[in-house]
Amino acid sequence: MLAIENNQLKVEINEVGAQLTHVVDKTTNADYIWNGSEWERHAPILFPVIGKSNDNKYILNGKIYEMKQHGFARDYPWTVVDKGDDRVSLTLTENEETLTVYPFHFSLMVTYTLEANQLKVEFLVKNNSEETMPFGLGFHPGFNVPIVGDELEFSDYEVSLSPEVTELTQFQIDPIPFRNGKVIPVPKAEKSTLPLSYSEFDDGLIIINNPGLTGIVLSSAKSDHQISLTLEDFPYVALWTMTDPEAKFLCMEPFAGLPDVKSDELTDWMKKEGNNFLKPDESTHFSTTITLK
Structure with missing residues (x-):
């Protein structure tokens, strides 16, 4: 487990998955990140796909x-490639196993x-292969709700997107x-x-589809946090949580990519909606900045 800190926050990161596991306010010792049993993860990094693929497969250049x-x-x-008191960088590259399911050097x-x-x-993604590399990237942090010890209910909170739109769509x-x-x-x-x-x-996750959004805030009128x-x-x-009221967390997940549309046919990743594409050596x-109050 890796740790970084400054005079306000202490953060722990698991080298498996480079997963953020704790963000603790040093004054109150309260943790912003979910660590309960109902969901076993904390803030996974999603790559090279977001969500589930049809039949857990995809097509690339005619191959499944x-x-x-x-x-x-x-x-x-x-x-770990760089480490300081208040910062750390970690890198993942291809291996024999990943090449069998994702044929790219990255x-x-x-x-x-x-x-x-x-x-x-x-996040910095680089294509070290000799052909165009498709990918999706997502960050899936789960935050405790109530926030840092607020004696409130899940329903006391709201999420707000900026800039304001006339209608949120998903x-x-x-x-x-x-x-x-x-x-x-x-x-x-x-x-x-x-x-x-x-x-x-009840229908699973909510993927907001309003182009041009710049920020999201989780807050309550009953709290300053x-x-x-x-x-x-x-x-x-x-946005995602479990429907179990004991799962007192909310995931707010920046996505550069999308799950598959349900189909009897497999999705071609070179044509998939939401995918990103890097040419060789590109x-x-x-980046996303989390502000905690």
């Missing part, structure tokens, strides 16, 4: 490959940096966890704000 839900990056040990680096009450999370999930190709209004949303309730997640994430580098953001950067 196996691919499990959310990809493989969350399950392998990453390598590097995926994540850097966690603390500054005051913020944690910046930066990709319809049907059947869970696939898309069906339709975009529908987010039920119960009031312009850019969605009051939280467990019933909102809030959690926000910047979204400028990510075209989508997903790289691209994504």
Whole structure:
């Protein structure tokens, strides 16, 4: 387990998956990140796919490959390439196993940096292969709700997106966890704000589809605490929790990619909606800043 800290926050990262496991306020000793038993993960990195593929397979250049839900990056040990008191960088590259399911030489680096009450999370993806590389990338942090010891209920909170829109829309999930190709209004949303309730997640995750969003905030009118994430580098953001009231967390997930549309046919990753593409030797950067109050 790796640790970084400044005078406000202490952060722990598991080298397996480069997964953020704790973000602790040093004054109150309260942890912002979910560590309960109902969901065994904390903040997995999703690569090279987001969500589930039809029949757990996909097509690339006419060949069929196996691919499990959310990809493989969350399950392998990453390598620390740089470490300071308040920052750490880890890298994942291809191995014999990944090449059988994703035939590319690549590097995926994540850097966690603390500054005051913020944690910046930066991703750098590079294609080291000789052909164009398709991929999806997602960050799946689960935050405790109530936040840092608030004596409140899940339903006391809301999420707000910025800039304000007249109507929040989402990709319809049907059947869970696939898309069906339709975009529908987010039920119960009031312009850019969605009051939280467990019933909102009866259909699984909510993938917001409003181009140009720059941020998301989790807050309550009954508390001064809030959690926000910047979204400028990510075209989508997903919300997810379990419908079990004991699962007191909410995932706010910046997505650069999408789950499959449900089909009897496999998805060609060179044509998949939401995918990113890197030419040989190209790289691209994504970042989100988490602000904790």
